[in-house]
Amino acid sequence: MMHYLQLSSRICMPSCISSQPKTIWTSSTSGNEMRVGHCTKVSRSVNMENLQNEYLFPEIFMREFVHTQKYPHARLIRLGVGNTTEPIPDIITSSMAEHAHALSTVRGYRGYGAEQGHMELRRAIAEKFYNNMGIEGDEVFVSDGAQCDISRLQMLLGSNVTVAVQDPSFPAYIDSTVIAGRAGRFQEETGKYKNIVYLNCRPENNFFPDLSTASRADIIFFCSPNNPTGNAASQQQLKQLVEFAKANGSIIVYDSSYAAYISDDSPRSIYEIPGAREVAIEVSSFSKFAGFTGVRLGWTVVPDELLYANGFPVIKDYNRIVCTCFNGASNIAQAGGLACLSAEGYQAITTVVDYYKENAKIIVDTFRSLGLKVYGGKNAPYIWVHFPGLSSWDVFNEILEKTDIVTIPGKGFGPGGEEYIRVGAFAHRESILEASKRLKTLF
């Protein structure tokens, strides 16, 4: 069964039958979702009520589904949700298979591992990605993915904490902030939540916010290379960011999930910046780096020096969260992660990353040849295409309707994404070439 068909459950369908974006993106508090029957006396969370939209990526899957229902013979090309498509190198899957087989032996069986991950993997991550940055294995917490870690970070924090995000940005930062009750009310006129600080990142400011006018927030979610714009922050920009955080007493939650795609000398970790250990947590992932989107493996670095206002180490509380609210990543996935970091494994996955980067280049060239302004693609598997004056949902719909290509409307990443679409580079080469052909015909 195809992946998107698995989503055709009765849970998800009611909100997505309509092909009108406005209907799909209405508030989930709308009265017609209420049911008749025994009601408990448990109040629905006001935070859940406050969420404006369905989560972006399942919503995109739903649009795909609706489209294929409408056009059963459409040859859909999915450049929407950043879902990896290329096989994982054999050296890595063999390592996972071997680990799985060993679980059937007395000698190789493993039950609970350390909640924080196997120390061998934690050390390997520290050595491979944070060499000479002063990060040690016991500051690395292995997890089932960056998105999950973002929610665990929300659980870690107090209710009075304020949050800033890049606008546009990966929607889990904002949505998890809303769920945790830190966002304030949604304001229709601006498309923003009242208590979230939106740091505008557009071509006009080199995708880096003007920090001289930015409001202070306790937590600054910052993703580089950025999802969705594809822009990697420079050494100089990140130096400014660390200084800003230090001056304001903020904690940066730096998402480096796309670092493997960097082609120039942009920093691959926030810890390349002096002083970052005192102000930054880093969240990262094997998903796009090693095609582990379905295998599930990520990590979070919490440096020892990162302290709350009262001097208490953040790492101690994060460790408590990991032990209480999580129970470790699958040991099979961890075996795969270790294989990724071997010399041979790393070489093999670099080849796959290069393949996606070549895809990205083809997409960039396609849109450029059409006279459109295109960003990203060089340091990231995402291409950010500008359609001045147009609604991103309209552009998304038109491309889907006329070319059977799924993209993502920029507005799904925040109000700053309006007029843009995100195009992903995760597809087989023949699909990329076919998409390029169709797009050239459309525009």
Add this chain to the structure above:
Amino acid sequence: MMHYLQLSSRICMPSCISSQPKTIWTSSTSGNEMRVGHCTKVSRSVNMENLQNEYLFPEIFMREFVHTQKYPHARLIRLGVGNTTEPIPDIITSSMAEHAHALSTVRGYRGYGAEQGHMELRRAIAEKFYNNMGIEGDEVFVSDGAQCDISRLQMLLGSNVTVAVQDPSFPAYIDSTVIAGRAGRFQEETGKYKNIVYLNCRPENNFFPDLSTASRADIIFFCSPNNPTGNAASQQQLKQLVEFAKANGSIIVYDSSYAAYISDDSPRSIYEIPGAREVAIEVSSFSKFAGFTGVRLGWTVVPDELLYANGFPVIKDYNRIVCTCFNGASNIAQAGGLACLSAEGYQAITTVVDYYKENAKIIVDTFRSLGLKVYGGKNAPYIWVHFPGLSSWDVFNEILEKTDIVTIPGKGFGPGGEEYIRVGAFAHRESILEASKRLKTLF
């Protein structure tokens, strides 16, 4: 490297070097954990400050570690943390290995799956465990484990929600409630959090609370067969519980993680009770059922009929949490889960469960032969041993010190666990027999 050695990081060690329980279980707000250096201006969460102890199970691993440091030649027998020890049947691991290998092929590669789990697995869980109970596949949310789902349920709920737990009970219910800010202050004199309702479950009341005097709570965490007492609630008792929840407008979060161990006609699911679909969520796991403690796989059932006070379906919000704060269980683990539910796979894991049940019987007989009152072990892999008038930490320490056997002090499961220790049945048979011999010498 042995599992417990992996925990010997500088994060965990400071609080566990002492062999004095009182020092280890002091509040984590104690001043000596504060550090000097740049402090951010982010306040530490008052909820994290409110946690009284380290999480129980890592704490037990630490005690083991300290013991082995003190007695390097001790032949430790671990009957503490419920960590499975027996190999997983080959039919299941082969299925996982096959899935892993397929990820290296164009045809077999899978990226993101549905956040809720593969529909085939969701349906298989519904059919195997909820046959004739009206639960369908799309009410089953596959996850990386019951403990993780308990935290996701906490994220789902509003801040004004009140919580009840069995006393004693699995510590994640209370600790996640504290982290979510629903517990109120800890009261030294009672050993209880102010806003949590503790439902006393002791031999005197057949391990079932007197509901005629119990305070109402929005959420009732109820685990059967119970961890730690090993007691399975009867049909009649669960009927009372469902009626109580219905009358009070409460939601039961029913944990059936140990259902596979039931030997008599006790219900294996809350949905065996008429009306439960309107008042209960069920959390469950492959951990103890299939030895997946390290593989990581569980599920949560949220019935369509379960409604908030305003008529909004809980399942819709839970689906949103799963999509936003989680990204699906590892597809390799899910392949293993599916193999567990095949006729041959199920037969094979039943043999392993029977092995642990035989272990449990040996432990029960051992303590009975010593004249002690023993509970559990028949419907659960846990044995609950009464030491009238003694401190459970003292008993734990004495057994560890004199026999090199690790158990768990009952007080770790709540004040109602005082005077008891929990003994787990997860070990190789020769260790169980050796433990039996050592215990008979001790007492």
